[in-house]
Amino acid sequence: MPPTITAFDRSPDGGKGRARDTRVRWALEEVGQPYEVRLVSFQAMKEPAHLALHPFGQIPTYEEGDLALFETGSIVLHIAERHAGLLPDDANARARAISWMFAAVNTVEPPILELVTARILESDKPWSKERLPLVMDRVRDRLKQLAARLGDADWLDGAFSAGDLMMASVLFRLRTSGILDEYPNLAAYVARGEARPAYRRAFEAQRAVNTR
Amino acid sequence: MPPTITAFDRSPDGGKGRARDTRVRWALEEVGQPYEVRLVSFQAMKEPAHLALHPFGQIPTYEEGDLALFETGSIVLHIAERHAGLLPDDANARARAISWMFAAVNTVEPPILELVTARILESDKPWSKERLPLVMDRVRDRLKQLAARLGDADWLDGAFSAGDLMMASVLFRLRTSGILDEYPNLAAYVARGEARPAYRRAFEAQRAVNTR
Numbered sequence: 001m002p003p004t005i006t007a008f009d010r011s012p013d014g015g016k017g018r019a020r021d022t023r024v025r026w027a028l029e030e031v032g033q034p035y036e037v038r039l040v041s042f043q044a045m046k047e048p049a050h051l052a053l054h055p056f057g058q059i060p061t062y063e064e065g066d067l068a069l070f071e072t073g074s075i076v077l078h079i080a081e082r083h084a085g086l087l088p089d090d091a092n093a094r095a096r097a098i099s100w101m102f103a104a105v106n107t108v109e110p111p112i113l114e115l116v117t118a119r120i121l122e123s124d125k126p127w128s129k130e131r132l133p134l135v136m137d138r139v140r141d142r143l144k145q146l147a148a149r150l151g152d153a154d155w156l157d158g159a160f161s162a163g164d165l166m167m168a169s170v171l172f173r174l175r176t177s178g179i180l181d182e183y184p185n186l187a188a189y190v191a192r193g194e195a196r197p198a199y200r201r202a203f204e205a206q207r208a209v210n211t212r
Numbered sequence: 213m214p215p216t217i218t219a220f221d222r223s224p225d226g227g228k229g230r231a232r233d234t235r236v237r238w239a240l241e242e243v244g245q246p247y248e249v250r251l252v253s254f255q256a257m258k259e260p261a262h263l264a265l266h267p268f269g270q271i272p273t274y275e276e277g278d279l280a281l282f283e284t285g286s287i288v289l290h291i292a293e294r295h296a297g298l299l300p301d302d303a304n305a306r307a308r309a310i311s312w313m314f315a316a317v318n319t320v321e322p323p324i325l326e327l328v329t330a331r332i333l334e335s336d337k338p339w340s341k342e343r344l345p346l347v348m349d350r351v352r353d354r355l356k357q358l359a360a361r362l363g364d365a366d367w368l369d370g371a372f373s374a375g376d377l378m379m380a381s382v383l384f385r386l387r388t389s390g391i392l393d394e395y396p397n398l399a400a401y402v403a404r405g406e407a408r409p410a411y412r413r414a415f416e417a418q419r420a421v422n423t424r
Contacts, residue, residue: 051360055361056354056358067307067308069311071314071315074311074313092278095286096281099281099287101286102283102284102285103267103286105317106318107268107270107283109318114322114329122343125343126342127342127343138329142268145267145268148267149267
């Protein structure tokens with residue numbers, strides 16, 4: 001039995017690939033594992049059946065036999081630990097790849113989430129215009145450091161890993177802000193991620209759901 | 213050779229245990245592993261030697277033989293994978309504990325970091341007073357869901373795990389805001405974390421540095 005993941009019945013982005021199921025689909029495509037998808041509506045996400053799977057009422061979730069997981073990072077790590085293709089064999093390199101996974105979600109994503117909030121949830125507030133540059137500068141602080149570390153390498157620590165999958169996925173969110181283009185090596189890094197056949201398949205699969 | 217972690221030479225909180233080295237010290241104390249500490253100044257954190265260890269110029273880092281790691285979550289996971297005491301033996305329970313680690317840093321911590329930013333970095337802005345309730349409500353949205361899941365259990369998924377260590381550490385940041393007291397079961401959960409002998413030792417060790 002292939003695992004089952006959940007995804008939005010209708011993604012708020014209309015299929016641009018920003019919903020987090022894309023990250024899990026991408027990981028499954030990288031390791032060549034088939035999967036099933038169960039679509040959930042916004043209403044169903046807040047009901048007891050889904051909350052039993054995901055305490056915060058979000059997608060994606062991952063069910064495989066007796067195991068039920070939530071949180072994209074842990075689902076991607078679970079897939080990466082069980083199938084070849086997303087983590088190096090060397091124990092130290094493996095631990096470093098996992099560091100990049102946590103850096104993606106705990107150091108780089110928080111200011112990006114704050115920017116998304118400022119641009120969407122607080123766009124009609126009186127402080128919106130004056131505050132936005134502050135929030136954008138906090139994102140730039142992180143991107144500058146990330147760009148300095150990446151340099152002219154293709155990936156963050158040697159071969160492509162789950163760390164790159166998570167970092168590129170977090171950076172995808174910046175595409176419409178224009179900020180990413182201020183860091184050409186990061187823009188190229190994201191483009192390399194998007195060009196991977198596994199990403200293309202994941203993207204097309206989520207797009208098909210949202211344009212049906 | 214015990215591992216070496218880095219910590220603030222002078223923590224901005226003066227030793228209240230909110231700096232992230234406390235999380236790593238706590239993990240090391242839970243598994244009974246000795247460790248060395250190298251203190252770094254704010255200036256040194258931004259210099260090449262430290263940036264080589266931590267691309268984002270923060271603490272803590274973790275060095276053990278040839279291995280150098282950054283990001284608290286990945287350091288705690290590394291410790292938990294190599295020593296008994298922080299992850300269950302059962303594979304499924306282990307994966308669920310890791311889900312809670314990611315939930316702590318990617319779902320619960322971002323709105324808390326936003327609250328810290330609003331209260332500290334933006335406290336002098338003209339929008340500060342009007343905006344703060346919005347930010348606090350975003351924290352409450354998460355705490356309400358977390359409180360519903362925890363119910364009257366002691367820990368998030370059976371026995372205490374690295375997931376609880378990370379979640380309690382994230383919630384510690386709310387102590388001065390008063391919000392935590394609105395959720396008595398979460399306040400009690402945090403108190404159970406703080407009462408653990410390993411946490412006490414970790415707390416005292418970081419306090420000794422900051423009150424020397």
